[in-house]
Amino acid sequence: MEQYFVIIARFYPITLSTLVIFIYIWNLLDLSNKFSKIKSFLSYLIIFNLVLHFIAFYCNYNSEIGVDYFWVFWVIRDLLLIVLSIIAFENKKLAILFTFFWISFGIYWGIKKNLIDELQRDFVKIKDWVSELPKSNYSAELLISLNDNSQLPALKNYLNSQSIKFEIEEAFPLIKDKDLTDLDNWYTIDVENDEIANKVYELLKNSKLISSIEWNDKYEVLPEESNTGHKKPISFSTINDVHSIEQWALYALNIDEFVTKLKRIKPKKISKIFILDTGLDANHEDLKENYFSVSKEYDRDTEIHGTHCAGIAAAVTNNQIGVASLNYNNRFCKVTSITVLPNGKGRQEQIIDGMILAADLGADVISMSLGGPSSDSRQAAYEEAIEYCNKKGAIVVVAAGNNNMDAKYFAPACCSNCITVAAVDSNLRKASFSNYFTEQKYGIAAPGVDILSTTPHNQYKKLNGTSMATPYVSGIIGVMKSIKPNLTTEEAFNILNDTGKILEKNNLSHKHIGNFIQPNKAIEKLTRKTYHFHWFIEWLIKLFSFSLV
Amino acid sequence: MEIKIDLPISLHIGTIEYENLEGGFWRLNENNTIYNLNNLPHEFRQEGIRVAILLKKSPEDVVNIFMNGIFYEVLSIKKID
Structure with missing residues (x-):
């Protein structure tokens, strides 16, 4: 029900604008008596518009976007604007000025508050809702x-x-x-x-x-397997890393907008991202500047997996070398390694030991691109370890797994207090291999196909897997933790989920993989909540703007 | 009285395939049943070759970077025509 309230609530600024336009037309028609029939029709439109306006108004205050006491001010403002518009349209010059101001103001706030994007999101929701309606009783x-x-x-x-x-x-x-x-x-x-x-x-x-x-056989056309490789030419105005043009994921994550926002933000600390994996090549040209060592034994990679994941999370960015990460100008995060899977495999005890070590060493984010079959006892052990990490201030991010199955059958993907990450391809469709969510508390999606990143000995390679999607989420959470150090798992997930792009459902399989992360919007939402000294400006914006907050 | 023995070792005949996930790994396809392989000798790392292979199931509590089901240790392998 909540989502329908939110959708109807979006009509609120539109109904207010159309109300003024109708009054304007009414006023024009008033000059002549020839249009009595049109005026009569217009009066019905105005009544309908008023009713819709107040329904939308009601929906605003029955959804999450409603703010407790603002309705008093908003009612006063709306009434004032309607009265002003009636007075203004008596005077033609004033009417033109008023209309121009009204439209400009609406467009300005519409763009500033991503209203168009919000409306697109709603449209997808409505499409999903319609597609789920029973079409016929005849099968x-x-x-x-x-x-x-x-x-x-x-x-x-x-x-x-x-x-x-x-x-x-x-x-x-x-x-x-x-x-x-x-x-x-x-x-x-x-x-x-x-x-x-x-x-x-x-x-x-x-x-x-x-x-x-x-x-008559009913054929269902299976969705086409996504093509890998982004078709659009990629170039970025804010980063200069030579291989970034091959990183479709940065394009999908709107890195230019993200970086533009980051430039205005001063982090409160440099957060620590721990990669629990196969180790890490600490001497890699595109990692060493961002790397801090926990122990020498973890500073080399027996495979390529750990180094690859680290590059996605926090490669040195804007250094004209290699690949870029979300850690712009290296101002927000540092990365380190704990080897828990030498040669790519290990036992749960090693993983949990690594998690505890990371938490004790002050990890802000623990990134685990690993997993195995779940069982009650295994899940319980992971849950305990995650709780310990959470209490120490770390957010645990894990891969959903690569079986094209429900992530609930795999651990630690099935655990409740970590963020579990599924993979999408360059068409933003579920990667064919990616596990999906049915009961996952904090499930989210990130790029996981054809992902270019660092590999040992100053090399770069494209890999596929939910392992690649996981450090993208770890990377953005690392940035968020540097801005808001006491950010919790739930808060981080809610921000990523609320600001994430809603992926169109695969209607035949109903495999849910969560929303696709949008780091620029996540940072916008995070900073809007963080900088409380802006509350008065926020208050004024809410009072006078058309847009919904 | 029926005695059931769950042997950890099994013999399979199938085709070698490469799975391009998480850096890649090798597997055996036996009539569309897939067995992920842990330690396939280098000389057998060719797609499409048919082999007879003796496998030992890895313990289920093993965690790995591939996250693609259970892996098997190759105990013995022979190419067949």
Whole structure:
């Protein structure tokens, strides 16, 4: 219900604007008596608009976007604007000025507050909602050919006499020249289920009314496997890392807008991201400046996996070398490594030991691109470890897994107080391998196909997996923790989820992978909440703007 | 009386495949049943070759970076034509 309130609430500024426009037109028509009919129609429109306006108003204060006491000011403001508009339109010059100001103000705040994007999000929600509505009570279909079209009423009467509920329609309604074909004699009969379809089949197969009858198979077109590799040419105005042009993920994450926002922000601390993996090549040209060592034994990578993940989370950015991460100008995060999976595999005890060590060393983010089959005891052990890390101030981010199965069957992906990350491809569709969520408390999506990042010995390589999606989330949370050090897992997830892009559902599989992270919007929301000294400006904006906060 | 023995070792015949996930790993496809392989010798790392292979299931509590199901240790392997 909440989402419908939010959608209707969006009409609020629109209804206010249209109300003023209607009053303006009313005033113009007032100059002549010729338009009495139009005026009468307009009066109905104004009433309808007023009703919609107050419904939208009500929805604002029954949804999360409503603010406790603002409704008093908003009512006063709306009434004032309506009265002003009536007075203003008596004077033509003032009316033009007023209309110009009104439209400019609306457009300005619409753009500033990403109203268009918000409306697009709502549109996707409505599309999903509509696609989930039951389309028909008839799930089985037969295809028949009548001997003659004139026998259609007889056929209907016959089926009605057998107490069968059905719908009959032309099978090929688009045929223009019916003289050239007999296809206009073909009809589809839709019935409730296969059992009734069988009954109809038996009744009609020997009927003289029809020349043929057959089952009409319903084919479902499976979604096309996504192409990998971004088709759009990628260039960035805010970063200069040479391989960034191959990083489609940065384009999808709107890094230019993100960096523009970061430039205005002074972090409160440099956060620490711990990569628990196969180790890390501490001497990599695009990592060493951002790297701090916990122990020498963790400063080399036995595989390539740990180094790759670290590069995604916090490669040195804007240094004209290698790849870029979300850690712009290296002002926000440092990265380190704890080897928990030498040679790519290990046991749960090693992982949990690594988590505890990371938490004790002051980790802000613990990034774990790893997992295995879950069981009650394994899940319980991970839950305990995650709780310990949370209490120490660390946010744990884990990979959903690569089985194209429900993440609840894998640990630590199934755990409740960590953020679990699924993978999408460059078309922002679920990666074919990515696990999905049915019961996950904090599930989110990030780029995980064809991801270019650092590998040992100053190399760079593209890899696929939810392991690659995980450090993108760790990276943005690292930045968020540097701005708001006491950020909790729940707060971080809520911000990423609320500001994330809603991915269109795969209607055939209903595999939910959460919203796609949008770091620029997440930072905007975080800083809006963080800088409390701006409250008065916020208050004024809310009071006078058209947009919804 | 029926005695059921769950052998940890099994013999399979199938085709070697490469899975391009998480840096990549090798697997055996036996009539569309997939066995992820841990330590496939280098000389057998070729897509499409048919092999007879003796596998030992890794313990289920093993955690790995591939996150793609259970892995098997290769105990013995022979190329077949």
